[in-house]
Amino acid sequence: ESHLWFSPKDESGKVTLDNRSGVYKKTTFTFDLDLGFKFLVSDIVSLNISGGAHFPSSDYLDDIAGGNSTDLYFTGLVGVSVSPFVRSDSDNDGILDKYDACPDSPEDYDGFEDEDGCPDYDNDNDGIPDVQDQCPNEAEDFDGYMDNDGCPDVDNDGDGILDINDECPNQPEDKDGYLDQDGCPDLDNDNDGIPDEEDACPNQPETFNGFEDSDGCPDQLNVFSVSKISYQAEEIFYENSAKIKPEGVQKLDQALEVIKQDHSSVWRVEGHMDTHGTEQYIRKMSYDRAAAVRDYFVSHGISSSRIDVYGMSDDFPVGDNTTKEGRRKNRRIEIVKEER
Incomplete structure (x- = not known):
């Protein structure tokens, strides 16, 4: 109108x-x-x-x-x-140039700072482009664990303990009731050298007195019930040697205590070998190692008349000599009570 x-x-x-x-x-x-x-x-x-x-x-x-x-x-x-006063939008992103921080680069409209007019190729500024970033709005924490996915890993091992509180962030806590708040799996709670999965008493250390030392439980030794004490050669001697290691001394002291308390007993020390080496070497090494144990006992107060020595060579295997583990089992010292 x-x-x-x-x-x-x-x-x-x-x-x-x-x-x-x-x-x-x-x-x-x-x-x-x-x-x-x-x-x-x-x-x-x-x-x-x-x-x-x-x-x-x-x-x-x-x-x-x-x-x-x-x-x-x-x-x-x-x-x-x-219209001399045109309102221009150079990059055609719908944001006028006067309000556009990047007038020549169109906004990418990815839900992150879409009002500034600038394309955001790395929203969280973690150095991983959004097209490759599984968490484009959360910065990667770069802690050495899955650092290429672009997501912060606040609990790497998924044990429910945040990495900032986790002493072992890449190993899950085993939740066995022992130090469960530190975030570390406790594979040997009592530090007796017997893994908890094999330890009948995981929170009580084995006493290693020559009596049921493999069950992981502390045992009160009845010396009169002990008839044989066995050690792997690697526990007592240096490799390819009859020289006793410092750790071997600690082992032999357990046997020494048994022999001392059972003061009327007589024992024989047997040296056993695997099949690796010449017959002469095997026989000599088996004897020399048994003799070294006998000499240690004698030097600590045991009468030589109570200790016999036998080099058993490789004649009495307890393991398969064709395997590394079998040969390890065969290299051993056995201290056996003799009936008289």
Whole structure:
């Protein structure tokens, strides 16, 4: 709807008669029907084409009133629009340049800082591109555990103890009721050298007195019930030698205590070997090792008459000499009580 002012003139440009004599009002309301198109030529210029039908409420636009209907007229428009104050968006990301921190790089709309107009290739700034980052909004903690997935690993071993409180962040706590808050698996709670899974008393150390020393439980030794004490050669001697190691002394002291307390007993020390080496070497080494044990006992107060020595060579294997473990078992010292 529009408001129209009119003043009709004749062909010579003179005001028409009725117009001049004031027969009618020179203003009227017009109902308009327009249809047009605007073609964008550039960011600031557009071409406009339109047409319209106009229905005024007066019949005097032409100074002539005829019939019962009002006047009707049509218009056409061809023009150009110029907008010197255009609001530009150079990267077409929907954020106007004046608000766009990166006007030449379109926003990536990944849900992270999407209002700044900048593409965020590494949201969490952990050095792992978002396209490769399984946790693009959480920075990798780079603790040496799965550092390439882009996710912080707050509990590497999944034992329920956060890495910041976990003394063994890459080894899960075994939750065996012993020091379960430190985050470390306790494979030998009592530190007796016997793994808990093989230890009948995992929280009580074995006494290693020559009596049931493999069960992991402290035992009160009845020396009179002991008839044989066995040691692996590696526990007592240096490799390929009959020289007793310091650790071997601790082992032999256990046997020494048994022999001392059972003061009327007589014992024989047997040296056993595997099949690795010449026959002469095997026989000699088996005897020399047995003799070294006998000499240790004698030097600590045991009468030589109570100790016999035998080099058993490789004649009495307890393991398979074709395997490393079998050969290890065969290299041994056995201290056996003799019946007299």
